[in-house]
Amino acid sequence: MSRSFLSAALALSLGVAVLPSAAGAQTLVVCSEASPDYLNPQFSSQNTAYDVAAQIYERLVATERGGSQIIPSLAESWTISDDGLSYTFKLRKGVKWHANKSFTPSREFNADDVVFTFQRMADPENPFNKVGSGNYQFFGEIVKPSFKSIEKVDDHTVKLTLTKPNSPLLSALTVEPMSILSAEYAAAMSKAGTPEQIDFQPIGTGPFSLLSYQKDATIRFRAFPEHWSKAVGNKDRMALVNDLVFVITPDAAVRYAKVRSGECQIARYPNPGDLPAMKSDANLVVLQGSIADQSYLAFNERKKPFDDQRVREALAYATNVPAIIDAVYQGTGKATASAVPPALWSHDADLKPRPYDPEKAKALLKEAGFPNGFETTLWAIPVVRAYMPNGRRAAELIQADWAKVGVKATIQSYEWGEYLKRGRAGEHEVGMFGSTWDYPDPSQILQSSWSCNGVKSGSNRAGWCNEEASDALAKASLITDQAERAKLYIRFQELFHKDVAGLLFANAQAFTPVRKEVRDYKIHFFGGQPFYGVSVAK
Structure with missing residues (x-):
């Protein structure tokens, strides 16, 4: 099945929604530059895919928004053996999975999901290894050369064992291709005879769930009301708007026009030549930072x-x-x-x-x-x-x-x-x-x-x-x-x-123009750009 056909099928299956007005205080509209090459970030090496995945999926660890410090995510804590060959992760309890019309989870996130995610990428004999792209570039290049095994210690503990030390490993686990997928969702779709749906209708634990996708047009997300951040009071990891919309706009001049008019509240990747005009616009704030x-x-x-x-x-x-x-x-x-x-x-x-x-x-x-x-x-x-x-x-x-x-x-x-x-x-x-x-x-x-x-x-x-x-x-x-x-x-x-x-x-x-009503948006330099922790003033 071609990717274009699958994209169309995804848009129909999810139900394409009408683009909401950017004026609504509970909606954040972002002018983005391109469609993702994949909705499952395990297959991608591109930020267009990572930006989507950053809203939907989570990893064992993360980097702080706008910074480089490694922080807990689906793992609340971890220990590394003295020889650097084993990493033991204590998993967060009370983490809920999204649902869609094809799947309703019966349990919370646990060690089975972590083991499934790693084994899918690592083991050629795993039933899901060849589903979808089958090319796990990031895992294959960064993790697999030193990967030995992943095992469940108990429902909320996993042990990752290496064949040799891999100094960058913990940092690498923060990136979107290392997102944790639902083992229960995979099993349900396999039983239904549609295993590829786990890649084309994403189910994650992130602050936003995917609502609809029209290739080269819009990607719409909805705040996930049961996200774990609410129980612990972590606003930095929380969806602070009801709706998040990516308006795919390849032309930088058009992105600028839309943020200037208020059709978008954030415009990615502006033309450098437009920066002076953006900085002089009283309705815009131009954020800046050094990127790697x-x-x-x-x-x-x-x-x-x-x-x-x-x-x-x-x-x-x-x-x-x-x-x-x-x-x-x-x-x-x-x-x-x-x-x-x-x-x-x-x-x-x-x-x-x-x-x-x-x-x-x-x-x-x-x-x-x-x-x-x-x-x-x-x-x-x-x-x-x-x-x-x-x-x-x-x-x-x-x-x-x-x-x-x-x-x-x-x-x-x-x-x-x-x-x-x-x-x-x-x-x-x-x-x-x-x-x-x-x-x-x-x-x-x-x-x-x-x-x-x-x-x-x-x-x-x-x-x-x-x-x-x-x-x-x-x-x-x-x-x-x-x-x-x-x-x-x-x-x-x-x-x-x-x-x-x-x-x-x-x-x-890096420069990003945002409208002045946007609160606490931070340019994120490592992995996908998160839009949780961001609000819109009334």
């Missing part, structure tokens, strides 16, 4: 001539990155040569970007056997991301730069979900990609996007496999001393820069 991000061109080293370091370096010298930052980021980005952003520890500030030098680029191309250049395709990212405000404009500037050294680049793009799918399959020659860190540890994006294992899984879009660099990443995950880990990450960054693994653009600042 990476934005780059991936030269697909599995395709010639990009397997030649001289060609990659030539294209780096041929690209006027400062001009791209001026025209595209418009004051919201800073050039970088370091694979770890300054928002995270182990950032290597000593590395400097290669300067714009077309003559040096021509010399390197000649040395590599391309005195007259060559033809290639250049993929432009089709949506606005925090790390890339305008992919098409950036691609046009790169195209013009490369033409000056004889490289003719044809710009291509696809719908966002298709772009990601084709990029994972390695169809591109040169592709524009990027990431934001989902948890506060340097390992995440480096392991998934730039390791040799990432080449095998498809998340390493460049196909760059440097054994010394991958070994440094692997060693850094086995030790707990942060200073020693930092040395390994710095070595990784040196090798990345030397090999021209990718052409880095800029480290970005």
